[in-house]
Amino acid sequence: MKIHICLTGIKTIILDCNNISQYSVFLINSALMNRRDIMSAVNPDQYSYPSVFIYGHRATGKSHVVLSIMKDLELPHASVDCVECVSSGLLFHQVLSAFFGPDAAALLPRCPSLSDFVRLYKQMSSNSPATQTRYIILDRAERMRDMDFSLLPALLRLQELVNDNVTVILLSEIVWEKFRPNTGCFEPLLFHFPDYSKGKSLVQILSWDHHPSYTPELYASYINILLGVFFSVCRDLRELRHLAVLNFSKFCEPLEKGEAKESDIHKLWKNIEPHLQRAMQTVYLREVSSVQWEQQQMDEKEATTLRVLSAHAHIELPYYSKFLLIAAYLASFNPARTDRRFFLKSHGKIRKTNFLKKHEKTSNHLLGPKPFPLDRLMAIFYSVVDSRVAPTASVFSQISSLVTLQLLSQVGHDDQLDSPKYKCSVSLDFILAISRCVCVCVRLLDLLALSLVIQSQVVRQERSLFTAVSNLHLL
């Protein structure tokens, strides 16, 4: 098995590869050590294991390690990014042209099936039998699940199908359990790339690209400060490197001005810490582009606050579109039963005690927008808008343009003609901003207030929840 060679060749790789992979190679080394029993059972003369599945989070060095090994040992391999393969045909094409040259790939028919691929592969490999194991590396293999149903099981045992010494290596960010098809399939060899730990590995790796004009110790302490701020929200090595490069010049500023020495870590920390906090709120979320961030650092003007992306939340809309959106919001978040009470002047008496059913007392904002039919939207629209509006074609076309602007979203596609259903997909703040600038009549504000008062108590709690959820997502 060729991975043996990897093990023996690790030293050369460490010498050749650049810094990041070094650590990762250690990792794969240790991972392989655990599997030593499997490997020792395999005779190098025999065919290698048909398929290997490597998983781990983003930026843990999966593809980097695999590809560096392939390159350094000059193994025959075809590396394919599955995002790029919009059809399985492209995948076959790339594999064939990597192994047997573009002429072989040109022999594929126009819409190649799996059997076409296998046939061609067999034909080609009989012409030029493998001296070494051939490797097919499929990056972002999770996309394979969206492709042809039979493709993944077939690739897992491609060796049997083509009768050639070939190994398929799948790289993915998600675990193998999510891949396994219902019908079962050949179980590949699993490898896990664990996340980098904070203390050792991340500092080590990040310290490798230190600035030539400063000492490595200084850079390491900078990295420590950086990780102190960002580690709680981000463990992506690439992102951290990016942030480190962006903010390093600010860190060095006191040194260049001569205000501090390299040993004054505390002073340097005081200087950089608020800056990094700000970076977390802006650059990290891409509210401010990194170029703008750098420019701001150069300008040295702290007073100029950059206009962040989400600051431009205001949207200019035509008059009736605003009302349509408000109506849609009301329709989406109010129960249909309450319409009569809110929008009719002479609504019947409703006993207060059981006006709202128990399940309706939980905030409608927590439950999210509910779909509503077009008729209800129009009825609320007419009662909300202060003047008489003719049901013109342009009012209806505004609904569809709101849909294309993604302020409304259309639900279900079965009954498009008779009763299309919509959902409102804008936030409460947005609606309040709109109604504030549109409200000439007090009635509408009352209405909004009335309908929102039921929900408003929970809104605050809900917001904190949202932020918590988004933080969780980041982790």
Next chain:
Amino acid sequence: MSEIPLTSSVSKGCFVFKSASKKRKRHVGVGGYLVDDSDENGSDRFRICQKLWETVQTNTEVIQDQLNKKVLDSLAEFIKKHGLGCSSDVWRQRGRETPTAALMLGVNVPDHAMTFRSLCNLLQDSVTPFVVSVHAKECAAVKLLIQKVLEQLMGRGVSVDEEQEDDTALLQRTQCTISALCQWYKTVTKKCTQVFPQRTESLTNSDLPQSLPVVVIFKDFEAFNSQVLQDFILICRWDLCSEMCYSSIKFLPFIFIFGIATSPSAIQHRLPHSVSSLLCIEVFHSLSCTQHLASVFDKLILNSQFPFKLSSRVIQVLVGIFLYHDFSVQNFVKGLQFSMLEHFKSQPLSMLCCQKQEALLSAKTLSKKNVERIRHLPSFMRYVETQEPQEQVRLLTNDEHVKEVCQKLLKNLHKYHKNYYPILQCLHSLTSSLPKFPLGKHIRELHVSCIEKNLWETEEYDSALQLLRILAKDELVVALRKCAEILKSTKILQNVLQQLEDFIGRLEALEGVSSEDSSGNGILSGKMEYQKTDLFQLQKTLLEKESRRTKRMNPFEVLRSQVIEFIDSLVREYLTPAELQPLNEVCYYSSSGVLRQRLNVTPRTSIQAALSHPFYYLQNESLKTDAGTISSAAPDLCIVYKLHLECGRLINLYDWLEAFLTVMSAAEDQDTNSEECGKYDSLKHARFIQAVSEMEFLGFIKSTKQKTDHVARLTWGGC
């Protein structure tokens, strides 16, 4: 040239060939339609209309270019900064971020096309030949998006040198990958540097490898499927790994431009962090559409050079559509075009609606019919009534005299317009700074109220003058200066300008005098102490003064009231409503009802009108009925519709059929005394079923499972 067209097919069969001559025939038709017209000057009107429309088009394009210049230039600058002279080293330093411009364009999506067209042209001329613009509806999947990008790029590359045309024409779908694009890009850039060595020198002064950026414009960002966008950005990203290890080295300096209609936060809503972290986004704002409309309005409507005018109602309809419905300047211009076409089509005298000289010339050669038409114009009749009896007789009998008078009146009309607009602007500049905008914030509102009625009779005008009367001196001088500027730039109304400057001079000369006066004549003019700065104080003192009439005004106040009176007189003289001008019908298009009916259509009302009053559309005498009755002569659909109006939410089909048969047989009773009256008739049954299915097709009813043999009604009211 009777050549048999060739097909690429090898099989035998029938092929449809669209004849090429069809278009030519159509063009001959335009003249043909006009000749058929009983009117002899139809072609003249067509020509004038055509000419006017061309000026409208060029003007709007010029305005658009002017307004967009700033944002487009900054965009081009952005792309130059990121794209040109950047070697792969710089890109690597930049991390893996693709430079992205978020271009905010406002919600009027149809208007964006023009902006993008000029953006494309600008970029291709000044920055890079590789500009691709994609539309969401063409790119439902990543495959299609990549294909579109490749097609546009490679097609464009071919146009640079023509040898490769055959190769790229055979571009297969299987090769539609970014790596294929990379290969192509490498070869093309090599050629480009050979073809334009002087260009590259001018663009990059360093010896870095030249890389022209590939600009991809997403025209409607919101409409794109987010998965497609994510995948495309991932594929196009500049990755260290891929550079090092993949077989085809990916280096394509992509730059994205997102055309965003809503707000920049749409990017973050659409893309997850893992993808948006690959972008380096900068935001560019284009001008708001209301400003755009204002400049179009200034150029096309508030312009004496443009002979075609709109009446106040028509302006209100057009502006209303803009503000209430679509925010689209293009639609506004289309509305203007439509009203122009309507005017020139429906008003035969519109041939006088052109530049002054031309109009006078055609007034001289008016035909007998047209002279008669002039006599029937309401404004002309009003004019005749004001004349002496002798003159009246001459006007009504002597054609030649009418022609002469007509020329005179046309001259007056042109003069009226020439004077009207500068004075309007003056009044607007005076009143636009007043609190609460009594005469409207925009000049179009002032214009509408001026041409609609006597402005000086309105309350708003009174309150505006009241506010002007309490202006402080420096404010007044500034406002008058502005007016003087406006008048100076127009070079007419020199006497007004003279007077205005005279007033300004006197106001300024007052500087020393007024202070002396207030101190010297302080005792004389009572306890009044005049303060210039505080508006509130001023108002109070003014009120005090009102109560004590006996008090003398100081010189400034005297002068100020003179100025206001002067302005008032100007308004009364020049800002008279257009409807009072004789022969205004020649220039003014006033049928707002038609315009509303055509531009702001109500399909449902017209369907209901057609169903409940079939006479309205069919114009058949037998269909005329009183309201409330159901005529059996009406089409089946109308009968069924009227019957269904009497039902509740669910309609029993059998009852409906019975009612239908009753109506039908009522007609037969009158015709023949047939014995099978009321009997079940399969023909009638079939007719009923057909009518009901038509009702379903029109969306008035739908089948329901709630009750057997019932259908649900979908509309309410409309009786």
